[in-house]
Amino acid sequence: MNLHAPLVIDVAGHSLTTTDRQRLAHPLVGGVILFGRNWQDRAQLTALCRQIKAVRPDLLIAVDHEGGRVQRFRTDGFTHLPPxxxxxxxxxxxxRREGASALTAMNAATATGYVLGAELRACGVDLSFAPVLDLDYSESSVIGDRSFGRDPRMVSVLAQSxxxxxxxxxxGHCGKHFPGHGFVQADSHLAIPVDRRSLGAILSEDAAPYGWLSASLQAVMPAHVIYPRVDARPAGFSARWLQEVLRRRLGFTGAIFSDDLSMAAARQIDGHAVSFTTAALAALQAGCDLVxxxxxxxxxxxxxxxxAIDALSRSVLEGQWQPDPASEERRLALLPLSPALPWDSLMISARYMQALSLLPS
Incomplete structure (x- = not known):
């Protein structure tokens, strides 16, 4: 077992190159994130996932696959999931029946989660970066219909379902974007959003689902948003947010992923432009388990x-960063515990067919 493999990287094409295999074999690499460019059809995706696992069975294969406009695989039998x-x-x-709509929505959410997960698992994927726990204040175009809604109680219950x-x-799953991205207008892919509310206001609204779901969430991804009344750094680089608030105050014990360190909001820390390596070290030192x-x-x-691999290796040798066995345990806990149902068997299974019938039209 690796001491700690925090890097989650991507690959360029439909299959692994020799260079891809060399990178994935490095002991500091712990996973792969897939994108639309890695998709041709189900057979190709399944073969790619097998190639990744052949390099190292413990590598985590992840994807942003939420439903709605954020769904990487949409053809060759994949269900078009609702936002x-x-x-x-x-x-x-x-x-007319009190509470009936809420119960119907909860059942539909469970069905959506099952269809989403079973289809990905049938192709060899281990984890999706979902659900979105951000509240919809009708301000953020990057969040918008990716959110369940405005009420943190409703968001928590539907996310749990x-x-x-x-x-x-x-x-596996990962709630995002802690402590909340929905209140700000700016898109953190392009700029650094700033949320000037107090810690109390954020905890009572946007961050509330993380506390209520702390015993259920497997992983959390912090936002590349600055909350200056709490910390001058974006949440993903803030020990106050990740360790003091998320871990100690809200009781979260699962894995913490950084958001994408190529985003504009991740390339500025304390007012200075930073490299990938500096950003990765800052995220790990703040409390992220994976970057x-x-x-x-x-x-x-x-x-x-x-x-990034070379620089992180040097940082270990020079004592700038120390691998954390507890982080590695949290990474390994995200791997599936049992084999997936093959696609053809899934398509005729009673549970899958019932789940499809419950999806919102």
């Missing part, structure tokens, strides 16, 4: 990935 806002709308639908479906399928370096295999033949 999470559709489940929130189902919850709010008028019904979705996570139950994911758990039934065997797929994402996305879309870098297609930049200069993946040179940024090689630089």
């Amino acid at each position: 999470m806002a559709a489940l929130g709308e189902l919850w709010m639908r008028p019904d 979705l996570m139950h479906g994911l758990q039934q399928s065997g797929l 994402l370096l996305c879309n870098q295999s297609v930049v200069e033949a993946g040179a940024p990935i090689d630089e």
Whole structure:
């Protein structure tokens, strides 16, 4: 077992190259994140996942696959999943029977989680970066219908239901974006959003689902958002947010992923432009267990990935960063515990067929 493998990297194409295999074999690499460019069809995706596991069975294979507009695989039999806002709308639908709409929405959320998870697992994927726990203040275009809704109680219950479906399928999950991205307008892919509310206001609203779901969430991804009344650094680089608030105050014990360190909001810390390596070290030192370096295999033949691996290796040798066995335990806990149902068997299974019938139209 590795002492700690925090880097989650990407690969460029439909199959692994010799260079991909060399990178994935490095003991500091703990996983792969897949994108639309890695998709041709189910057979190809399944073969790619097998190639990754052949390099190292403990490598975590992850993808952003939420439903709605954030769904990497959409053809060759994959179900077009509803955005999470559709489940929130189902919850709010008028019904003469008190609470009936909420129960219908919860059942639909569990079904959505099962379909999402079972289809990915059948192709060899281990984890999806879902559910979105951000509240919808109708301000953020990057969140929007990815959110279940505005009420943190409704968001928590529907997320718990979705996570139950994911758990039934065997797929790992990750709640995002702690402590909340929905209040700010700026897109952290392009700029650094700033949320000037107090810690108390954020804890009572946006961060509330993380406390209520702390015993259920397997992983959490912090936001590349600055909350200056709490810390001058974005949450993903803030020990106050990750260790003091998320771990100690809210009681979360699972894995913490950084958001993509190639995003604009991740490349500025304390007012200074930083490299991937500096950002990765800052995230790890703040309390992240795993750090994402996305879309870098297609930049200069993946040179940024090689630089990050080499620099992190040097930081270990020079004592700038020490691998954490507890972080490695949290990473390994995200791997599936049982074999997935093959696609053809899934398509005729009673549970899958019933789940499809419960999806919002």
